[in-house]
Amino acid sequence: MQLIRNPRDFYAGLLFVAFGVVALVFAQSYPLGTASRMGPGYFPRVLGILLVSLGALQTLIGMRRKSGFPLEWHWRPLFILLASVALFIVLTTWLGLIVSALVLVFISSAASAEFRWKEALIAGAAQGVAAAALFVWGLGLPLPVWPPFFGG
Amino acid sequence: MELLDNLLLGFSIAVTPANLLYAFVGCVVGTLIGVLPGIGPVATIAMLLPITYGLEPVTALIMLAGIYYGASYGGSTTAILVNLPGEMSSVITVLDGHQMAKQGRAGAALCVAALGSFFAGTVSTMVIAAFAPPLADLALEFDAAEYFSLMVLGLVSAIALAHGSVLKAILMTVLGLLLGMVGTDVNSGMARFSFDRPELIDGIGFVAMTMGLFAFAEIAVNLERTMRAGTIADGISSLWITWKEFKQSFAAVLRGSAVGSMLGILPGGGATLSAFASYTLEKKLSKDPSRFGRGAIEGVAGPESANNAGAQISFIPMLTLGIPSNAVMALMVGALIIHDIQPGPQIMTKTPDLFWGLVASMWVGNAMLVILNLPLIGIWVKLLSVPYRILYPVILLCCAIGAYSANNNMFDVWVAIVFGFLGYIFLKLECEPAPLLLGYILGPMLEENLRRALVLSRGDYTVFFTRPISSAMLLLALGLLVLMVVPAIRAKRETVFQES
Numbered sequence: 044m045q046l047i048r049n050p051r052d053f054y055a056g057l058l059f060v061a062f063g064v065v066a067l068v069f070a071q072s073y074p075l076g077t078a079s080r081m082g083p084g085y086f087p088r089v090l091g092i093l094l095v096s097l098g099a100l101q102t103l104i105g106m107r108r109k110s111g112f113p114l115e116w117h118w119r120p121l122f123i124l125l126a127s128v129a130l131f132i133v134l135t136t137w138l139g140l141i142v143s144a145l146v147l148v149f150i151s152s153a154a155s156a157e158f159r160w161k162e163a164l165i166a167g168a169a170q171g172v173a174a175a176a177l178f179v180w181g182l183g184l185p186l187p188v189w190p191p192f193f194g195g
Numbered sequence: 196m197e198l199l200d201n202l203l204l205g206f207s208i209a210v211t212p213a214n215l216l217y218a219f220v221g222c223v224v225g226t227l228i229g230v231l232p233g234i235g236p237v238a239t240i241a242m243l244l245p246i247t248y249g250l251e252p253v254t255a256l257i258m259l260a261g262i263y264y265g266a267s268y269g270g271s272t273t274a275i276l277v278n279l280p281g282e283m284s285s286v287i288t289v290l291d292g293h294q295m296a297k298q299g300r301a302g303a304a305l306c307v308a309a310l311g312s313f314f315a316g317t318v319s320t321m322v323i324a325a326f327a328p329p330l331a332d333l334a335l336e337f338d339a340a341e342y343f344s345l346m347v348l349g350l351v352s353a354i355a356l357a358h359g360s361v362l363k364a365i366l367m368t369v370l371g372l373l374l375g376m377v378g379t380d381v382n383s384g385m386a387r388f389s390f391d392r393p394e395l396i397d398g399i400g401f402v403a404m405t406m407g408l409f410a411f412a413e414i415a416v417n418l419e420r421t422m423r424a425g426t427i428a429d430g431i432s433s434l435w436i437t438w439k440e441f442k443q444s445f446a447a448v449l450r451g452s453a454v455g456s457m458l459g460i461l462p463g464g465g466a467t468l469s470a471f472a473s474y475t476l477e478k479k480l481s482k483d484p485s486r487f488g489r490g491a492i493e494g495v496a497g498p499e500s501a502n503n504a505g506a507q508i509s510f511i512p513m514l515t516l517g518i519p520s521n522a523v524m525a526l527m528v529g530a531l532i533i534h535d536i537q538p539g540p541q542i543m544t545k546t547p548d549l550f551w552g553l554v555a556s557m558w559v560g561n562a563m564l565v566i567l568n569l570p571l572i573g574i575w576v577k578l579l580s581v582p583y584r585i586l587y588p589v590i591l592l593c594c595a596i597g598a599y600s601a602n603n604n605m606f607d608v609w610v611a612i613v614f615g616f617l618g619y620i621f622l623k624l625e626c627e628p629a630p631l632l633l634g635y636i637l638g639p640m641l642e643e644n645l646r647r648a649l650v651l652s653r654g655d656y657t658v659f660f661t662r663p664i665s666s667a668m669l670l671l672a673l674g675l676l677v678l679m680v681v682p683a684i685r686a687k688r689e690t691v692f693q694e695s
Contacts, residue, residue, distance in 0.1 A: 051623075051624045051625050052360070052363075052624075054624055055363055055366070055624040055625070055626055058620065058624070059366045059369075059370065062370055062373070066373050066388075069387075069388055070387075073380075073385060073387060074383070074385075077654060078649055078654035078656065079649055079650060079652075079653045079654025079655075080650065080654075081382075081645070081646045081649065082383065083380040083382065083383045083385045083387055086376065086642045086645065086646075087373065087376050087387065087388075090369055090372055090373045090376070091373070093369050094366065094369050094370065094373065097362065097365060097366055097369070098366060100362065101362050101363065101366060104362070114623065114624075116623060117415075117418075117419045120415050120418035120419065121415040121615075121616070121619050124411060124414060124415055124418075124591060124615070125411065125612050125615055125616060127591070128411075128591065128595050128608065128611070128612055128615075129609075129612060131592075131595050131608070132595075132605045132608050132609065135605070136605075140596075144592055144596075147588070147591065147592050147595060148588040148589075148591075148592060151587070151588045151591050152584060152588050154415075154418055155418055155583070155584040155587070156418075157582070157584045158584070159584075162585075163588070166585060166588065167588070170588070170589060170592055174592060174596060178596050178600070182246065182249075182600070184596070184599070184600050184603065185603055186599070
């Protein structure tokens with residue numbers, strides 16, 4: 044007997060139940076109020092209960108109905124993409140927009156199966172300069188362009 | 196004639212140099228993302244939203260609107276020439292459009308798509324001008340109870356029209372409503388779900404969330420499949436259509452415009468639904484349905500007119516009731532709020548310039564799009580040869596900087612990363628992110644009106660059913676929910692979306 048017949052439905056259900064539980068736990072500290080004078084905890088609790096109950100129903104459906112094709116996760120491209128953005132955040136204040144944009148473009152390019160490092164390097168450098176020109180010099184975003192120790 | 200005066204006012208605003216320029220920019224960008232598969236209007240509008248902060252509100256809206264309906268023009272180009280839909284709304288155009296291209300009639304298909312869209316755009320501009328004011332007048336009579344019921348109806352019908360599982364769409368909407376609660380509660384001043392982060396006091400960054408859910412997650416999913424560039428059908432010899440083709444497509448364009456004008460107003464409707472409905476209608480009405488799928492020009496003319504009409508008509512509920520009917524409109528509401536304009540029926544009376552300027556600009560934009568899409572088609576086709584591996588890092592960088600620029604704060608970029616991660620999981624589990632965005636935008640309004648209605652009725656929940664308009668809307672919502680659960684109808688709804 045297979046427990047999870049449709050992983051898409053099953054895990055989606057669990058995810059929503061988890062969100063509902065988090066909402067309910069935090070909403071405990073918000074005053075409930077009455078129907079005529081609703082407190083800040085009233086509506087979130089209603090939503091939390093909805094998420095938990097309908098999420099549980101979704102989980103049950105995932106255990107009963109079969110799915111057509113298997114669920115496959117490809118974490119590598121996602122993590123490379125998100126890591127490149129995280130690095131961008133950290134590097135921008137330290138090394139300026141041009142370097143951090145180059146790093147973002149270069150690393151995120153590696154998420155593709157058709158990665159070519161020379162091409163990515165050139166594209167990254169070009170986009171770093173273009174981003175600085177458009178967003179900092181053009182639109183006036185308060186971001187450093189060069190690393191601070193360059194005196195820029 | 197009040198209507199004429201209003202339209203004249205609108206055109207006087209739409210043709211100022213700045214507004215013309217930004218309408219043009221919007222149309223170009225819209226066509227661009229329409230042509231390129233893998234970037235949707237939602238992600239693009241979120242990306243460009245920060246650029247509009249410094250503009251006049253009307254100019255900002257004109258540009259953003261141009262992106263939306265521009266994408267429905269551009270999407271057809273890729274659908275016809277490369278057998279790949281550039282946008283969801285052009286999925287159906289692939290069927291007959293690409294067949295026509297294979298038979299050497301690519302030019303005719305492109306021509307009928309562009310001219311049909313232009314005709315539909317003209318019709319829907321008139322429809323908006325004629326029907327929006329009375330609807331706004333009606334909405335001015337609405338009290339909190341009516342607004343609450345209206346939003347419930349809006350959310351329920353958005354769920355009804357969402358693709359895939361109904362239960363998942365409901366869950367995504369509820370989660371969106373909950374995400375909308377994050378930040379300071381207006382009534383009590385209490386910070387909810389803010390985890391003691393000062394950045395969350397004003398709520399989750401709307402731009403950052405959209406970028407994560409739509410742009411980051413979509414790129415990750417796209418990278419799983421190898422994005423093969425299709426073979427471009429060559430020989431766009433002549434952009435003219437024959438007299439026979441004109442006769443065949445004329446009625447389809449008329450019907451498509453009507454279908455789009457009706458379905459566009461539905462919450463959850465808009466371009467995609469209208470295109471699907473129009474294709475089904477054309478096939479049903481055709482004397483020889485077997486021609487469909489083998490290059491029937493009606494199969495291009497109808498849906499292409501319908502998707503453009505639907506895209507424009509979906510502005511009506513947003514502009515008159517302040518209620519967004521799809522994810523793009525949710526972004527427009529976000530843009531209005533950023534400009535300190537409260538969306539709702541008072542837009543038309545308080546800022547007639549904004550309303551009529553936007554309506555008139557739609558017609559101007561449609562005229563620009565015909566020029567962009569017919570004589571300049573060669574440029575767009577060349578763009579298709581840019582590989583995805585070059586394209587997506589550009590999108591990623593623009594999103595990262597865009598998320599930062601919303602509040603000049605890197606915290607928003609972290610938010611985008613978190614929602615990118617969540618968005619990927621949602622996409623893999625077949626949970627559409629659009630209902631979540633709608634819920635997020637409507638959440639605070641829904642709670643506010645629920646509270647106010649119950650304060651007025653002293654805690655009596657029957658107020659929603661004793662007021663006639665409110666009760667009618669709630670019953671309609673309930674009816675829709677029941678219909679969705681009935682299996683027979685659900686099966687039918689699946690087939691409508693599966694005919695692609």
